[in-house]
Amino acid sequence: MASIKSLPFVIETKAESSVLLHNEIRRRLRFPFFTNRRRRSVEVSLINGSASGYSQAVGLCSGQISSCTRGQLWRVKPVRAIRKVSVEGEDNDESEDALQATIEKSKKVLAMQRDLLQQIAERRKLVSSITSSTTDLEEEDGSFEQGDNSLSEVETSGNNTVEDQNASIASSSYDHSTVERELETIPSAVSRGFSKIEKEHGEPVPLNKAPYEVESTKHVNKTSSKSEWSESLPSFISTTVETSTLKDEEEHVDLKEPSLQEVNVGATDSTIEDIKPPPLAGPNVMNIILVAAECAPWSKTGGLGDVAGALPKALARRGHRVMVVAPRYGNYAEPQDVGVRKVYKVDGQDMEVAYFLSYIDGVDFVFIDSPIFRHMENNIYGGKREDILKRMVLFCKAAVEVPWHVPCGGVCYGDGNLAFIANDWHTALLPVYLKAYYRDNGLMIYTRSILVIHNIAHQGRGPVADFSFVDLPQHYLDLFKLYDPVGGEHFNIFAAGLKTADRVVTVSHGYAWEVKTVEGGWGLHGIINENDWKLRGIVNGIDTKDWNPQFDVFLRSDGYTNYSLETLQTGKPQCKAALQKELGLPIREDVPLIGFIGRLDEQKGVDLIAQAIPWMLEQDVQLVMLGTGRPDLEQMLREFEHQHRGKVRGWVGFSVQTAHRITAGADILLMPSRFEPCGLNQLYAMNYGTIPVVHAVGGLRDTVHPFNPYEESGLGWTFDSADTGKLIHALGNCIYTYRDYKQSWEGIQRRGMMQDLSWDNAAHNYEEVLVAAKYQW
Numbered sequence: 001m002a003s004i005k006s007l008p009f010v011i012e013t014k015a016e017s018s019v020l021l022h023n024e025i026r027r028r029l030r031f032p033f034f035t036n037r038r039r040r041s042v043e044v045s046l047i048n049g050s051a052s053g054y055s056q057a058v059g060l061c062s063g064q065i066s067s068c069t070r071g072q073l074w075r076v077k078p079v080r081a082i083r084k085v086s087v088e089g090e091d092n093d094e095s096e097d098a099l100q101a102t103i104e105k106s107k108k109v110l111a112m113q114r115d116l117l118q119q120i121a122e123r124r125k126l127v128s129s130i131t132s133s134t135t136d137l138e139e140e141d142g143s144f145e146q147g148d149n150s151l152s153e154v155e156t157s158g159n160n161t162v163e164d165q166n167a168s169i170a171s172s173s174y175d176h177s178t179v180e181r182e183l184e185t186i187p188s189a190v191s192r193g194f195s196k197i198e199k200e201h202g203e204p205v206p207l208n209k210a211p212y213e214v215e216s217t218k219h220v221n222k223t224s225s226k227s228e229w230s231e232s233l234p235s236f237i238s239t240t241v242e243t244s245t246l247k248d249e250e251e252h253v254d255l256k257e258p259s260l261q262e263v264n265v266g267a268t269d270s271t272i273e274d275i276k277p278p279p280l281a282g283p284n285v286m287n288i289i290l291v292a293a294e295c296a297p298w299s300k301t302g303g304l305g306d307v308a309g310a311l312p313k314a315l316a317r318r319g320h321r322v323m324v325v326a327p328r329y330g331n332y333a334e335p336q337d338v339g340v341r342k343v344y345k346v347d348g349q350d351m352e353v354a355y356f357l358s359y360i361d362g363v364d365f366v367f368i369d370s371p372i373f374r375h376m377e378n379n380i381y382g383g384k385r386e387d388i389l390k391r392m393v394l395f396c397k398a399a400v401e402v403p404w405h406v407p408c409g410g411v412c413y414g415d416g417n418l419a420f421i422a423n424d425w426h427t428a429l430l431p432v433y434l435k436a437y438y439r440d441n442g443l444m445i446y447t448r449s450i451l452v453i454h455n456i457a458h459q460g461r462g463p464v465a466d467f468s469f470v471d472l473p474q475h476y477l478d479l480f481k482l483y484d485p486v487g488g489e490h491f492n493i494f495a496a497g498l499k500t501a502d503r504v505v506t507v508s509h510g511y512a513w514e515v516k517t518v519e520g521g522w523g524l525h526g527i528i529n530e531n532d533w534k535l536r537g538i539v540n541g542i543d544t545k546d547w548n549p550q551f552d553v554f555l556r557s558d559g560y561t562n563y564s565l566e567t568l569q570t571g572k573p574q575c576k577a578a579l580q581k582e583l584g585l586p587i588r589e590d591v592p593l594i595g596f597i598g599r600l601d602e603q604k605g606v607d608l609i610a611q612a613i614p615w616m617l618e619q620d621v622q623l624v625m626l627g628t629g630r631p632d633l634e635q636m637l638r639e640f641e642h643q644h645r646g647k648v649r650g651w652v653g654f655s656v657q658t659a660h661r662i663t664a665g666a667d668i669l670l671m672p673s674r675f676e677p678c679g680l681n682q683l684y685a686m687n688y689g690t691i692p693v694v695h696a697v698g699g700l701r702d703t704v705h706p707f708n709p710y711e712e713s714g715l716g717w718t719f720d721s722a723d724t725g726k727l728i729h730a731l732g733n734c735i736y737t738y739r740d741y742k743q744s745w746e747g748i749q750r751r752g753m754m755q756d757l758s759w760d761n762a763a764h765n766y767e768e769v770l771v772a773a774k775y776q777w
């Protein structure tokens with residue numbers, strides 16, 4: 001059986017009209033689903049005559065071509081393979097040239113169609129998201145603060161699946177005339193297909209798993225299934241033991257999930273196949289597993305949680321099969337126990353893990369459950385050094401094997417065409433385990449690992465003796481050993497991860513440069529420079545659904561309001577008044593309200609704000625600071641508030657709702673970070689029409705272009721060194737513009753809000769890195 005999915009082809013024919021052409025094609029290609037309903041499986045049009053006397057037609061084939069013999073496929077040449085296919089009975093340069101010209105022409109036409117489709121799909125996405133947000137508005141009453149790991153929030157996201165499918169039609173290359181029809185029918189077609197499978201198999205089969213993907217995954221899974229080689233497992237892997245009381249996971253699949261055959265039958269349902277557009281990632285489609293110690297909205301201490309919650313969805317929108325693996329710190333409402341149990345050895349002790357799964361917005365969210373993670377959501381990186389280390393060891397050991405053990409939509413990911421994305425030192429052991437336990441032993445040989453640096457200041461350092469915790473062959477010790485003047489000779493997990501990962505990404509271009517310097521590399525600059533060839537900076541995006549003033553669920557009560565570019569002039573002042581009221585500050589529209597949100601530590605430059613406060617108090621401004629962290633800085637916040645109640649609020653705590661409300665209600669966001677790998681708050685701020693004043697480092701320099709009053713360009717104010725005087729200078733200019741140059745101010749706001757800050761660009765760049773890793777040996 002030859003299978004071609006939405007593949008452009010060129011066919012040569014003597015048919016003189018499109019009716020005859022269609023008839024000929026129907027005769028030549030026997031389509032199993034070529035019924036009236038699926039007539040558009042083949043779209044063809046006559047293009048021109050060729051030297052051989054044949055006419056040429058270009059078209060798109062989006063069905064499965066079955067039972068094709070060479071004879072039946074005579075003169076049908078997939079465009080991509082055109083150079084390789086020799087046409088029987090014809091070896092003519094001239095006709096090859098003509099054919100080539102036709103291909104080029106058809107490519108251009110297809111590209112134009114794709115652009116058009118993209119525009120249509122984006123508009124439809126916008127319309128449907130506005131509709132869904134209106135619905136949400138009526139239904140929504142949840143809050144992150146109570147029941148933080150909000151079911152309501154996640155359910156809201158879950159609703160987007162259909163929209164996302166709809167949006168990704170952008171990449172479809174159907175005939176233009178069919179586009180409108182396609183778009184009209186998609187939502188209902190999707191939901192029909194979805195509910196049909198759900199009904200048949202009890203559990204939804206993810207829509208992004210096309211039949212051929214399921215089939216190939218099945219194959220991968222079969223060929224790389226652990227059970228096939230478990231007889232000869234090296235001793236260090238055999239620490240993975242299944243508990244005797246538990247069912248084999250294959251049995252579990254049989255009982256709870258549809259069988260592979262059933263999945264195939266269901267998934268090849270013509271309705272679903274009909275609406276499945278080709279993935280944006282094209283032939284680069286991969287299985288991707290992002291592994292992180294936190295993942296919003298379930299767990300979050302900072303930007304890493306936001307990234308783990310949002311980047312995977314953008315990768316899934318490109319057509320990849322994507323999973324996130326995070327520890328299960330609490331009793332999350334949505335993820336369900338998949339019934340699989342495994343045991344891993346950590347520091348000589350057997351530890352059992354369970355897996356909880358939830359499929360949201362095209363992503364499989366898998367949570368690893370173990371007593372050592374439970375109730376740690378407010379203390380993810382807390383406790384004794386050895387205890388943190390043990391948690392990360394267990395997490396990484398279990399995460400590497402998730403693609404073998406956790407059936408998602410009925411089918412495990414398997415280890416072919418697979419890449420892990422590990423994040424920061426907490427999961428930097430994953431690339432090391434992947435190499436030491438598996439690839440060094442001929443297992444998972446097609447699996448790759450990317451390590452993302454979100455913050456190199458935290459490295460998982462300890463005494464060299466800590467090596468005993470990570471349970472690796474002795475010759476791996478050198479990977480972890482690092483000497484620097486501060487720590488002396490020590491054990492360094494980030495160092496080992498950076499050396500072992502196939503590729504390294506950091507979260508902005510500026511920071512990619514900084515980590516190679518003595519000042520920015522925090523002792524790891526040497527290793528990073530040695531591995532410069534595999535380092536790339538990719539600026540973070542933002543979740544434009546969660547962090548969007550138009551849809552923000554935290555702006556729907558207490559006097560706040562949703563607003564957009566069109567309603568900026570009324571909506572934002574309303575949010576400002578609501579914030580002033582909520583915090584007990586004088587409600588004044590004319591006073592510049594300055595916000596700060598972030599961890600209270602050295603990195604965020606809170607001390608610079610502290611030094612600037614006497615100056616600020618001389619101005620007619622209000623200052624609101626939200627953060628947790630170093631006890632002395634927390635105390636400082638409380639004292640500021642206590643001493644200057646009419647002007648300053650210092651909110652010590654972690655409140656997602658308050659963070660959203662400050663972002664909406666403030667006029668100015670202050671980020672005097674000493675270093676900032678990317679920074680998300682300035683991106684959120686710009687999306688809300690709040691003007692950032694930042695120290696131009698790392699991602700802040702990449703993303704906040706300074707205001708130029710002569711050209712009326714730029715997005716905020718920057719200062720070039722972590723110095724209180726410079727901060728005051730920049731903030732002073734900002735306040736001056738706020739007061740005296742209203743039009744310029746509005747221009748900055750509007751430019752900020754009009755940027756495309758979504759994850760889509762970043763996801764495309766990550767894809768390039770993943771593909772580079774895939775083909776690297």
Ligand SMILES: Nc1ncnc2c1ncn2[C@@H]1O[C@H](COP(=O)(O)OP(=O)(O)O[C@H]2O[C@H](CO)[C@@H](O)[C@H](O)[C@H]2O)[C@@H](O)[C@H]1O
Nearest residue numbers: 302303454598627653654655656659676677678679680681
């Ligand atoms: N008290 C509080 N209450 C509620 N919410 C709070 C809060 N304190 C912080 N937050 C939230 O946590 C996130 C912080 O993200 P950042 O990117 O600014 O910093 P962080 O240093 O944690 O991340 C690291 O990783 C990210 C992701 O790559 C990089 O952008 C960054 O530069 C790097 O330091 C934001 O969503 C913010 O609103």
